[in-house]
Amino acid sequence: MALSGMRGLSVFISDVRNCQNKEQERVRVDKELANIRTRFKNQRGLTPYEKKKYVWKMLYIYMLGYDVDFGHMETVALISAPKYAEKQVGYIVTSCLLNENHDFLRLVINTVRNDIIGRNETFQCLALTMVGNVGGREFSESLAPDVQKLLVSNTCRPLVRKKAALCLLRLYRKNPDVVNVEGWSQQMVQLLDERDLGVLTAVMSLLVALVASNPDGYWSCLPKCVHILERLTRNQDILQEYTYYGIPSPWLQVKTMRVLQYFPVVEDPNVRRGLFDVLQRILVGTDVVKNVNKNNASHAVLFEAIALVMHLDADQEMMSQCVALLGKFVAVREPNIRYLGLENMTRMLLVADVNESIKKHQAHIISSLKDPDISIRRRSLDLLYGMCDISNAKDIVEELLQYLTTADFGIREELALKAAILAEKFAPNLAWYVEVILQLIEKAGDFVSDDIWYRVVQFVTNNDDLQAFAAAKARDYLDKPAVHETMVKVAGYLLGEYSHLLARRPGCSPKEVFHIIHDKFPTVTTPTKALLLSAYVKILMHSQPPDQELQAQVDEVFKRCESFIDAEVQQRAVEYIILSHKGPSMVDIMAEMPKFPERQSALIKRAEDAEGEPTEMSATKLRQRQNSMALVVADPGSANGGLPPPSLALPEPPPPAPETAAPAAPAAPQSAYANGTNKAPAPAATNGDLLGDLLAPLALEAPPISTPSPLTQSADPGEPLALALYDQQNQIKPIGSIEDWFRALSLKDSGVLYEDPYIQIGIKSEWREAQAKMVLFLGNKHTAPLVNIRVLILPAPHLKMQFSRVPDTIPPRAQVQVPVEVTCLSASRETAVLDFSYTISTLPVNVKLRLPTLMNKIFQAAPVSASDFVAHWRAIAGPPTKLQEV
């Protein structure tokens, strides 16, 4: 055992190691920290050796996981020491303890600079290393030119120059402006002629970053890179010490190929030919050998070569060669190679039309889904998702469903979502789709969002031949023990609408269906309860001839809910109880839901949005599109073998949506909700009116072509949307009542003005006589930015309002404040209106909100003494200005 060479340090380390438990360790460490602290406080008599020893101890303690919140100054001070031994400790420990944002680092910039421009090579090395490891923006600004000079200097040894290259790389990453000087690309070309492979490796790393951000600027480096690659793969003139297990610097090979992937194309035919020769040699010449390290190194080169082939748009033959290699890899036992085979196949799907050849390996890929290694399972899942098309969707989705029951928690959500998307995109028929989603809800209900089951409802509603099937399935699932709430929702909805189609089957009489659903009623959440009430009234309506017993049971449920705490449930109960006694007219009102207009799946849209977000600054096209955490949705047209999009289209052409529907939609529920909750439905309304009213709000959502009801009739805000789905799709609705918020704000000066799932608008105002300083707080509650923010204030004629510009985008979880100056010029009962709109994942939302610029805000108490009042009172003549009653 080699000891540290510092006795005190070794003793301390032994002591810590001999501690029996964490508590003892802490005591020992605290003692040492106290000691160091006192020694540092009284620096007199502290020898350089002791300083060194204490600073190393601090690093050791820090590494053990203890907070070391002092001594940074002493550590940093060692950097300025004249002797190498102390300087080294100072530099190393500083770069370990502090990160680039630490203020102390700024203190040493000058010392570091002196070391870099000084004549002492060892000092230069220390300084360059530290700046390369923790240098931040300030370092970048003040040191870049000096570092650059060292890199191209003729007098510096390779040791210094390679450090300078990597140091410059870091400084460039922190501030790209530092390197973009005239003629630098020419310097880089010359640097590529470097004979020392250590320097060349470092220069190549720098070049990766330079080319990545500016491929045009470094065009002239391309032929040189190809040349270096040729030289390496032919093992020409490579020093023995730069071969690794017989392979000429695999790292330099990989890096050089990485640089080449950042150039958009290779135009020069000679260079291109040379490059393809090299790649061909790598693809063919890489064999599996016994030695692990040799194997890893050669395959590191091989995988990089495959990536480069993909980038270069190679010919079909070379592509199939790559696919064949990858196919071999996904079948091997060696886990690393299998992992990389799966990963690279997924990448390949994104750039080339290789779906058909990859399908040949489907069996192996599926077996990797059951691998004990989660890393491999994830890769397999991604690949299966990417390669799925209409021909293999059934197999793949069923595998995913099977895997779902045993999958670990971390991967389930992704798995469920991917299964749902694939089922929808590539369903061979709709019955299968419905079946898959129901299974999905059963196995992973927690991860099936509402979007997914809404979609099932849409398909079933729009396809008559699916309805009985779906209802029967739903009925079966309700029989199982421990039914997930999402299942209760979808089953409740489907059975409400379509259970009458099953009436002749055993166990499916209206009464039985009602009971099986109502069993779940006590355990579900309020929105589901509301949905179930609608289901009951529908079942009741469908039971012809009317079943008195069922009617009585359902009535009892409604009666109980008449005083339910949630207004929505309460209202539905009240309405349904009246409606259900209306006899035949109820049948008209409760008729089946009209067909939905065809719309894009919210799910797929979400997946596409996730894909569309550009990953920052990533390398090539290919890499931009590959993002293992986000969903990878292959374009069905190109990536999936050019197959037409699956036939989930509706049987009839979608009805044209009224022009006003989209923008008006978000506003509609507002008015409907605003004061609807406290108004009972008008029982005296005539049949026609009631029907029209109920359908009118729906018309915004789904205009039925065949319905005779007058679509032009505007929605009576007094009528609720009871028959629509409780959660309206594709509409962002406020979570609360705008009217209530407004009412509260008319008395208070601050509070919520508006809130929906994505944004909250708060307001705070301060009135001083007829003027107010008002601040709007726009808070993004969502994890994605809200874009196209538009704030307009439509002032009433009596108000003068001024406000500053509002940013176009609100970042996730951020709040923007909009100060508004209000001056009231005359008395009026009108209020200003805030016209606010934003876009959340391409869905525009627009609301018009009354601002609480009310007269009562500027009312001021006028103190009047009793005698003054009496005097005034007397001065007023009789009625109409004066009226007295006792």
Add this chain to the structure above:
Amino acid sequence: MNCSATGKTSVIIGWRIHFVLLISRQGKVRLTKWYSPYSQKERTKVIRELSGMILSRGPKLCNFIEWRGLKVVYKRYASLYFCMCVDTEDNELETLEIIHHYVEILDRYFGNVCELDLIFNFHKAYYILDEVLIAGELQESSKKSVARVIAAQDTLIDNAKEQANSLSNMIAQATK
């Protein structure tokens, strides 16, 4: 202070190692080196999270784990796990061999290196690493070249020690 690995401070997501960790089988940290700016709090969290994930992995699994949108390449040598965190698009096998390269250099330096060598000479492990990696990039792929530099550094430090000793001897003599 609150910048994460993929934080906004870095202008280019290049190709590099975000950090290096050496963890013993008991979960003790033997070396940490951060090339991306992680705050103290984040560092502790990362170590805790990763040691949990890596130590619980069985022996015959692959050497890569996907973590927080990054990839951790690790390899176990006797009682020590060497881990390096890279971007997802980086070349995993190449990183794995950087680990091995470092281990071979340590092995040559200490002569059949073991965990205890790295515990008592953790400072050497640090400055050897500084000769292998800078800015999260491989600096030198020749083991010989690294060995030469380290030997030269050791000589410098030893000289300093001798000087100090002779100096203190002189003082001791003079004040006798």
